[in-house]
Amino acid sequence: MKYLNRLLGHWPVVLGALVAAGIVHICTVFALPSFYHSDAYSRLARTLPSNAFVILPQARPRAQVLPYQLPATRYAICRFDITDSPVAVRATLAEPGWTLSAYTSQGESFYVLPASEQRRVNLSLLILPPGDRFLGPITEARNYDPDLSTVISPSREGLIVIQAPLKGRTYAAEIEQALAQIVCRKVGL
């Protein structure tokens, strides 16, 4: 109470400090991501090649690629870089529970699709940077693959992540085989 009374005795300063604290709060929250160099993209960029899917080993103690990685899920990740050319992704979401997510290097998901309960989902995506740099050659690419869907990525680098839930150990080989079919590659437009 004594300290509170003393503080209240300086009320103009306290009021000013509260306003300044609000500004410091906003700056802190916006600046925090740049202080953490262990975000998911930075961790994966150190080890994964660009424009190719890598099937991560099943998460185990002391062998986890990411924190809070699901132990009963297999991950296939493509670190894309569309600075020079678009990237094509072909994948089949084989079972209910499978998902495909595309993230920017800042961790924002700009495209997400779950498998359907009724049927397998076959995907053919062309990941493009913002702007119209590659718009001409896309028409040409569509002639070869009419089902091609274009997805604009807000950033030139990012991640395509396919998550395949493990139904049990007996299905592990089957899931790995299905993941081995997926493709992520640069398109020579």
Add this chain to the structure above:
Amino acid sequence: MAISVPAVSVVGSQLARVRRILLTWLTLSTNAILFVGLSIVLGIGSGLYLVDTGSRLTTQRSGPWVMWSRAGQRDLDPYTRARYAKLGSLPLSTQIAATWEARYDLDGRRLHSSCEYLLEAEPMDATWFNLAVYDDNGLLIPNSAERHSFTSQTIAANPDGSFFIVLAREARPGNWLPVGGAGRITLLITMIEPKPSVVESAQQLPSIRRIGCR
């Protein structure tokens, strides 16, 4: 005598002036320290706190379970962005999944590996779910059973779909999740394509009751 009086008066006024300057400086510096200290401690402290625990604006809560409402979405709010940059994980978008985490039991006590917990849940209405246990840093806990989670396929559920899980160091009958000597632990439920009722009311999330501690 006529000469010494003005001399004393000059020294006195000089001293009073120095005293006034010192007092002003002291008051100003006290105010400055108070201002800077309060702004930094409150500003940075509240920022870190809200990034760690979330608020009504950024999270949805049900008992001890917390879900970051915009996790993995486009145009993240700065708190959610900072949160996942800090964690280093890749959350599934809340457009297709619900990820709930719990660090406390029903009575608000921090989950700890030295205690035993009973989780009781209603049937979970989702395409697939996974309930996993991690240490305080999001790492899986080593155990000889090599068991770290239960999924909708691996859980032994009752005929009506409800189930229970026991978190304990030593083996327990039924759905047992070993917690080893991890210290503080975190539970994570990931539901893919949950029915809207699961996300809105969150009534199907397990209760977390502490049975006892060593």
